[in-house]
Amino acid sequence: MSLRNITRSIALLVCMSFITIGAWAQEEERTPLTPEERATKWTQWMKTELSISAEQEPKVHEINLKYAQQTESVRAQGGSRRSKFKDVKSIDDAKDKELKAILSPEQFEQYQAKKQDMRKKVVKAARDRKG
Numbered sequence: 412m413s414l415r416n417i418t419r420s421i422a423l424l425v426c427m428s429f430i431t432i433g434a435w436a437q438e439e440e441r442t443p444l445t446p447e448e449r450a451t452k453w454t455q456w457m458k459t460e461l462s463i464s465a466e467q468e469p470k471v472h473e474i475n476l477k478y479a480q481q482t483e484s485v486r487a488q489g490g491s492r493r494s495k496f497k498d499v500k501s502i503d504d505a506k507d508k509e510l511k512a513i514l515s516p517e518q519f520e521q522y523q524a525k526k527q528d529m530r531k532k533v534v535k536a537a538r539d540r541k542g
Contacts, residue, residue, distance in 0.1 A: 446479035449482075450479045454475050457522070460522075485498045
């Protein structure tokens with residue numbers, strides 16, 4: 412085998428490794444989070460973005476977990492996208508009501524504004540994928 416062939420083989424192996432790692436990473440990103448993972452992620456986000464206190468954190472996590480589990484059951488059930496959307500919307504409204512009792516008025520206002528910003532980003536991303 413010539414040096415040129417060895418170099419090509421090594422380059423091909425390196426490329427195949429990157430492709431395999433890239434495909435694996437994308438697959439990892441598509442794996443849905445469990446309700447527990449979503450609750451933890453939301454709680455961390457709220458800790459960072461809203462500066463929730465150490466006293467608020469366990470209460471907020473409990474609420475996030477409760478509603479992540481409810482949302483998961485709606486996702487798993489049959490029915491139209493529209494009916495699922497309505498169910499998830501009512502779950503989200505109930506969650507907001509409970510959070511409002513725990514967060515300060517300033518934190519809750521920030522939460523609502525940031526949640527609205529995230530919705531806009533999700534809608535834009537969905538439109539960009541379609542178009």
